[in-house]
Amino acid sequence: MATTDRQATTLALAHALSAADRGLAVIPLAPTKLPALRSPHRHAPTPGPVTCHGECGRFGHGVHDASTDPARIRALFAAAPWATGYGIACGLPPHHLIGIDLDTRPGEPDPGSSTALRELALRHLFTIPPTVVVLTPSGGRHLWLTGPPDHVVPNSAGRLAPGIDVRGAGGYLVGPGSRTRHGSYTTAPGTSHLPPAPCPPALLRLLLPPPVRRTGGGGSASGEPVAGGRGLVQFVLAAQEGQRNTRLFWAACRAYENGIGPALLTPLLQAARTTGLTDREARATIASAARMTGHHP
Known part of the structure; x- marks a missing residue:
């Protein structure tokens, strides 16, 4: 491994331990932003999906490996010396972290996702409180919010609006200080000292799964959309x-x-x-x- 890679791994571990000290459960990430450790069940001889979430005691279960225990975190990084970043698990106590991922295209001065979030805030009468903001290599932003323990916010892509993804239970955010193939993740100036802010109730209602409305009819032979579509x-x-x-x-x-x-x-x-x-x-x-x-x- 090159010296620069070793330095990136050491730095990622230091940032991960710092995040864990704040009560955030972490896992090591590869330069691809994916969990650095592969599933120990990938060569399982039995057909069908493997539902183990770490009960086997081995590493390689993605976000289910996440921990705030320094000894376990060091062991995770020792098992993945190629890791150059770390992921922060969402939805876990004590913070029940929710990540609002505002995507963008390189060179756009005003990402459409930021405009869409402002429009949602005006329409539903909420404001995003001061909170941790992480800047991505592509120019996007991750807003860190916390949710109540009795609500499970799911992951979603574009559900709030095009270009806005949500990281909730079972998902993770790339932690600041991580290095990926496309660049480094950094904390926005003036936000590193802030704790994740509580999610505004009006926004939380938008993040929770909508009630399922099933219809008895289908589309017509001419392709006429069903009611509600x-x-x-x-x-x-x-x-x-x-x-x-x-x-x-x-x-x-x-x-x-x-x-x-x-x-x-x-x-x-x-x-x-x-x-x-x-x-x-x-x-x-x-x-x-x-x-x-x-x-x-």
Whole structure:
């Protein structure tokens, strides 16, 4: 291993131990931002998914390895000497961390995700309190918030708005001080001393899973959207170049969350093709949305 890599690993471990001292459970991350330790069950001879979450006592269970115990953290990093970063598990006590990931494209002075969050705040009458903000190599931001222990905030991609991802229970945030293939994560000036702020109640309501509304009908032979899906189809049809996949993914996520994903498949495909996406691209995007929301595409 190169000296610079050893230095990155040592620095990542130091930052991870500091985060653990603040009550944040951590795991080592590879330069790809993925957990550094591979699953010990990857060569399991039995078919079907492995549901072990660390009960076997070995490392390599992703966020389930996360710990605040310095001895365990050192052991995790010793088992992954190639790690150059660390992840902070969300949803765990005492903070029940929630991460708001505002994505951006390099060179954009005002990321659309930031504008979307401001619009949500104005529409639902909440403000983001002063809190920890982590700057990503691409120019995005991670906002750290805390949630109540009796609510489980799920992970989501684009559910709040296109370009806004949420890291909740079962997810993790790349910790400040981590080095990845694309650059380093740093704490925004003036926020490193802050504790994660409580999530505003109005925003928390948006983050919690929506009630499932199932309909008895499906789409018509002509592709007419089911009730409740016309707005999602129109959202896709209004996409301009550069927005088509993002809008389709967001609409498909909402459709599956509301129990009308299968029935809305044909109308969404037709709308996506109208905007210029190929059938293959559209189907792949909708399948990704189905998997993200826990459904079989």
